[in-house]
Amino acid sequence: MKRNVLIIGAGGVARVVAHKCAQHNDVLGDIHLASRTVAKARDIVAAVRARGSLRVPGRIEAHALDALDVGATSALIRATGAGIVINVGAAFVNMAVLSACIATGAAYIDTAIHEDPLKICETPPWYGNYEWRRREECKEAGVTAVLGAGFDPGVVNAWAALARDEYFDRMDSIDIIDINAGSHGRWFATNFDPEINFREFTGQVWSWQGRKWVSNAMFEVGRVWDLPVVGESKAYMTGHDEIHSLSKNLDVPDIRFWMGFGERYITVFTVLKNLGLLSEQPVTTAEGQKVVPLKVVKAVLPDPSSLAPDYTGKTCIGDLVKGEKGGQAREVFIYNVSDHAECYREVGSQAISYTAGVPPVAAALLIAKGPWDVKTMANVEELPPRPFLALLDEMGLPTRIRDERGDRALSFG
Numbered sequence: 268m269k270r271n272v273l274i275i276g277a278g279g280v281a282r283v284v285a286h287k288c289a290q291h292n293d294v295l296g297d298i299h300l301a302s303r304t305v306a307k308a309r310d311i312v313a314a315v316r317a318r319g320s321l322r323v324p325g326r327i328e329a330h331a332l333d334a335l336d337v338g339a340t341s342a343l344i345r346a347t348g349a350g351i352v353i354n355v356g357a358a359f360v361n362m363a364v365l366s367a368c369i370a371t372g373a374a375y376i377d378t379a380i381h382e383d384p385l386k387i388c389e390t391p392p393w394y395g396n397y398e399w400r401r402r403e404e405c406k407e408a409g410v411t412a413v414l415g416a417g418f419d420p421g422v423v424n425a426w427a428a429l430a431r432d433e434y435f436d437r438m439d440s441i442d443i444i445d446i447n448a449g450s451h452g453r454w455f456a457t458n459f460d461p462e463i464n465f466r467e468f469t470g471q472v473w474s475w476q477g478r479k480w481v482s483n484a485m486f487e488v489g490r491v492w493d494l495p496v497v498g499e500s501k502a503y504m505t506g507h508d509e510i511h512s513l514s515k516n517l518d519v520p521d522i523r524f525w526m527g528f529g530e531r532y533i534t535v536f537t538v539l540k541n542l543g544l545l546s547e548q549p550v551t552t553a554e555g556q557k558v559v560p561l562k563v564v565k566a567v568l569p570d571p572s573s574l575a576p577d578y579t580g581k582t583c584i585g586d587l588v589k590g591e592k593g594g595q596a597r598e599v600f601i602y603n604v605s606d607h608a609e610c611y612r613e614v615g616s617q618a619i620s621y622t623a624g625v626p627p628v629a630a631a632l633l634i635a636k637g638p639w640d641v642k643t644m645a646n647v648e649e650l651p652p653r654p655f656l657a658l659l660d661e662m663g664l665p666t667r668i669r670d671e672r673g674d675r676a677l678s679f680g
Contacts, residue, residue: 269350270296276356277302283624289320301332340367378417388470420509424647440521448497449580578607
């Protein structure tokens with residue numbers, strides 16, 4: 268049984284991960300947080316202690332770390348005795364942290380595909396460009412590496428696997444819909460790291476249609492979805508991590524991702540992009556200083572973690588799956604609704620961070636207990652979905668379904 272967790276990162280998602288690991292430290296053991304800015308990690312440690320999140324007495328400590336330094340990360344894994352590493356740092360560090368896990372034998376969990384800081388919206392398949400190239404190394408080393416174990420990707424992948432296993436004989440399409448109907452009260456802010464947020468949308472939109480990759484421009488394809496709780500919401504088709512693994516691992520002709528955007532976001536995004544302020548390439552100012560425009564934009568926007576105290580409203584994220592069961596056409600919507608204020612009351616974070624931070628801890632528990640300790644690399648849809656979804660029910664992310672029988676909670680007991 269693997270014990271002791273090293274959390275890479277100290278942002279809003281890491282805060283949720285730390286609280287949830289603390290709530291299960293009877294299984295997971297010691298908790299360590301590592302960040303380049305150690306003060307942020309110390310703040311999270313203090314918050315966990317202040318809320319009394321530790322289920323049983325135990326260690327929770329902060330460390331300074333440049334996660335791009337494979338040697339330093341390997342040394343910290345050994346020094347802390349970490350059997351599981353949860354990587355919720357910037358997507359730029361994935362490959363370095365994965366290398367450290369392979370070197371030390373620690374299990375690896377992340378929530379997003381690796382990104383090259385000099386490349387935006389690479390052509391598919393992204394996993395094939397990075398993580399999947401290390402699959403054989405993981406297998407040879409007997410290292411468990413669970414990729415994309417956040418919410419989307421992550422939970423939505425598990426729902427797709429559940430639909431395949433229990434609700435369909437044949438799946439024709441999966442539309443993953445992500446709506447945040449909440450309000451943070453700021454004139455403009457992003458719900459997670461602005462640099463990562465903007466990078467997702469500055470290039471081409473890639474979707475899987477007719478069993479091939481199809482390219483569109485951002486905000487080119489939109490539609491209104493009528494969803495539980497949040498009602499009618501406008502969402503736009505965009506590229507997203509889970510399309511890359513689901514298109515390979517599931518036999519589904521059409522897989523699309525839709526995200527809700529307000530008119531203000533679209534207007535600000537468009538202006539910033541047209542002015543060149545979302546570029547990741549450095550420019551030189553009149554004073555001779557080199558700056559990266561995207562990093563400047565990030566620096567002047569609110570820290571996403573600062574939005575939590577005033578956030579109200581709900582999120583709705585789900586898989587709309589269409590296909591056939593028993594010779595009859597079928598449609599199901601498997602989803603979760605989260606409340607920003609409730610998330611803040613529990614762990615001091617808004618629902619975007621909460622939905623992203625709870626699933627990797629559920630994955631860590633399944634690795635620690637054995638069901639997901641597969642000694643190789645896997646995406647979430649390649650692993651048994653029921654144990655994962657059952658844990659999420661207990662941890663604050665219950666699954667619901669809307670189908671021909673109506674709208675109801677799903678039980679995984």
